[in-house]
């Protein structure tokens with residue numbers, strides 16, 4: 001380990017994966033660890049903002065599966081950041097894939113409040129199909145290439161049989177509800193359309209037990225707590241990296257050179273790249289010199305990285321039921337099970353599936369969070385706040401049939417146009433397999449090469465094999481790459497224990 005403590009390690013990106021890697025390395029005794037961050041802040045896609053007096057999450061909102069196996073839950077508990085309810089054994093034991101179905105209000109585009117009983121059979125069928133869709137993983141010969149095609153084809157068959165005695169208008173409404181649920185799933189998965197999400201690999205994503213919970217004082221509290229344990233000056237802010245020069249066979253020490261946008265060149269023995277997959281895709285041709293090996297490059301291109309945005313809307317008085325947790329908006333012409341809008345410029349708002357209600361009301365007042373994914377969401381980002389407010393107001397007035405409803409203020413996220421993120425999170429696109437994830441996380445130079453090993457390592461949410469797209473996935477990848485270096489150096493002096501815990 002003695003050689004290790006003097007190794008120069010540069011981490012690119014100060015999101016939760018970069019911070020987690022740094023923390024583990026520093027704890028293990030590495031003295032020369034630094035993080036280069038493009039922006040002026042830590043946290044990346046963990047970003048807490050304000051809407052009036054309210055704390056709102058622009059990025060990550062929930063701890064998905066808060067239980068013992070979830071490192072985010074354990075850290076949040078250790079730092080005292082959670083409500084007592086989230087800490088109860090009952091909460092941790094609930095295994096419902098996130099949360100039990102929220103209590104809904106349904107509205108239709110003709111301004112009617114719909115009976116939930118009419119819609120439930122469609123919801124039930126949809127959930128059943130998502131579960132079945134997860135079972136093709138690891139098997140050969142899935143019936144369709146994408147989750148979207150699978151769901152459409154199965155609904156068609158099952159509806160013909162199960163809903164044959166249902167009147168035509170209710171049946172049509174249920175198919176509109178399927179369109180709505182496909183849009184919900186686009187937000188969950190971070191994709192433009194469920195037709196782009198691979199069916200064969202859909203089951204790779206795994207959930208942990210525990211009822212999803214939030215950070216009452218904001219997710220960024222987690223970042224602040226971990227950062228406070230890192231040495232001062234470890235992060236250089238406003239320092240975007242332009243290129244990682246690796247495979248420098250002539251230099252045994254510091255074989256990697258990190259070139260920054262401002263021209264600075266930083267020597268390193270090892271670099272951990274934690275930039276989002278969206279950024280990596282966009283800058284593939286310039287980010288590495290020499291370029292990534294072909295198999296890795298193709299996997300970066302194949303893996304999916306889409307957009308999911310939030311539009312927070314505050315009202316003086318609620319127009320939804322007191323017990324309502326989610327509001328679904330069903331377009332009556334959408335009985336063709338569609339999750340894409342034909343004319344994005346004119347009709348982008350149709351992609352917004354509805355709103356979740358920020359609870360508890362005593363804490364948040366009357367605030368809704370609208371969800372919109374895909375290219376429609378990317379277009380929404382280009383509009384002014386006034387234009388978005390206008391579109392949301394018209395939408396709500398139409399669906400409630402109440403022309404007087406007027407939001408007090410709104411706030412929306414713009415993850416696609418964020419220069420350093422270029423979207424929201426990753427998914428396994430059609431045609432992808434576990435091999436693509438393995439290729440993405442494989443260090444450079446690849447195995448079998450003669451050059452100095454572990455020059456460039458890869459962490460970040462997209463590199464986790466089953467918790468991709470989550471904060472806990474990102475933390476685990478940061479630790480994984482830190483451990484890779486720790487074990488690399490511990491093999492020089494195996495007697496020294498280097499296990500560390502945050």
Ligand SMILES: Cc1cc2nc3c(=O)[nH]c(=O)nc-3n(C[C@H](O)[C@H](O)[C@H](O)COP(=O)(O)OP(=O)(O)OC[C@H]3O[C@@H](n4cnc5c(N)ncnc54)[C@H](O)[C@@H]3O)c2cc1C
Pocket residue numbers: 012013014015016017018036037038039042043044045046058059060061062063064239240241242274275276279308309310413415420421423424425459460461462468469470471472474
């Ligand atoms: C709208 C939204 C909602 C979400 N909701 C949830 C949720 O409820 N629960 C959950 O678990 N997860 C959620 N996620 C996902 C979660 O936020 C991410 O998986 C996680 O935060 C990713 O961490 P990371 O460290 O991998 O990447 P990031 O947080 O993106 O960190 C990467 C860092 O790299 C920096 N960077 C980029 N390019 C460069 C460069 N060239 N040079 C230097 N620095 C660079 C960026 O500025 C950034 O700080 C959500 C994400 C979004 C966008």
